[in-house]
Amino acid sequence: MAGNSQRRGAINKSRKGPAVGTGGHRKRGLEGKGPTPKADERPNHKKYKMAKAAEKRRPQAPRKRGDDSEWAAGRNSVLELLRADVPVATLYVAEGIDRDDRVREILAIAVDRRLSILDATKPELDRFTDNAVHQGIAAKLPPYEYAHPDDLLAAAREAGETPLIVVVDSITDPRNLGAIIRSASGFGAHGVVIPERRAAGMTASAWKTSAGAAARVPVARVTNLTRQLKAYADEGLMLAGLAADGDVSLPDLDLADGPLVLVVGSEGKGLSRLVAETCDVLVSIPMASTLESLNAGVATGIALYAIDQRRAQA
Template sequence: MTEQEQDGQEWIGGKHPVMEALRSGREINKIWIAEQAQKHAIQPIIAEAKKAGIIVQFVDKRKLDGMVEGIQHQGIVAQAAAHRYYEVDELIERARDSGEMPFLLLLDEIEDPHNLGSILRTAECTGVHGVIIPKRRAASLTATVSKTSAGAVEYVPVARVTNMAQTIDKLKEAGIWIAGADVSAQQDVFSSRSFDMPLAVIIGNESKGIGRLIREKCDFLVKLPMHGSLNSLNASVAAGVLMYEVVRQRRSH
């Protein structure tokens, strides 16, 4: 658990993530801007912060480096209330209320925050109604995830669960089909059964893939065809291909 999560605060670094946090109405306590920052780049953020009554302070860039170590903050850092995680029931309800066919994403122990951020960014672009992650042995919503997601973290609801297997059972009870992305699958995703149904797609861990128990709970498994010498794709790339295949199939019906 990060220090920011412990005291109910979180740091956001970067122009896009801070702007999206402001636009989404996220509770922001204060914004720091580097004195060396280019005026034209920061003006929209200052205007948005002023509208929301948020304090903006100009400081030396080195202070920002210390606030969000390892993050490319682009001269802008915000301190916000920690992200609210949703309940699985809320995600199901959100999907139903949208008037669209439910489309959820389950991430089985994705550990790299950059992968999680990239997946959330594509999930926002493809209309995913919610993402479910486990509480243990997995990346959570941190400043790195926020930066990599380019602000998508403000718009895609994320549920954090203790037991992924029980969560799958709950989704099945709600009439949602479970598709697992797995290299052992008999059928590839482009010749598979239709994704034009209430659906949750499971993406596995970067090195181990989907856990055995989770794999057994899937209604069906799909794999991406591999033609090169390598036999695997980066988890966020694989997730992106699958999400867009769901979109493609649904649009063509």
């Protein structure tokens, strides 16, 4: 009967396709699968396994997320960090590097401090340092451990000393931050507080500029600077902000010998509006010419010196 799908050799025209025959499946099965992969690309081949084992032995590139480590690249930069006693987690040296006087001194310091020294290829150093001019050598700094702002006040009270804390408002140059930390260490401040966003943190440059003072002076980081200033005020500390148009001249600051927070503004704009309004007093540094200005690091050093001298006379 014509069209009867039950006949031997007939084709079933239902949606499920032919019930008899290969329907082309065997033809597709006979088609080639392309060129044979290279030996080091086949998972079961000896060369592939050897390449993977060698890759595991190489230093791993720094993680882009969740790793706050800092990197210093170049012979001069790494040498200056080591001379300044900046903590270094690992030293990476290119294979076959030309060992000039700087490299020999770097390696001597590293051996003396028992630092971890690893060999690395040039492509690996390029990745580690984001293609900086590393000259075959780079140093990895451990993530900085920020203190809690309450710890600064607690340390002053435990030592039986009058609290002196430096609060930095949006300093963006890490060298200025390092200079502020160095001055804080030199004039007896109990710590430095910095904002978490839109401000310099404890980078390799800040470490180097502090000349090792960052290892002695705790640095705290807060999400809301104004709120922290109010918290210090609630603890009995007075808030003095440095400003070019301050109402009180630095030599006339009567609050210097009491519990004090010195607030320093950013390099360009100075104190932000909310921070300035939170301060109890705005202090200016008298200068010989109105055309001259001081950067944040220098201004902080002068102010801390004046406060230290006032306290010594009290």
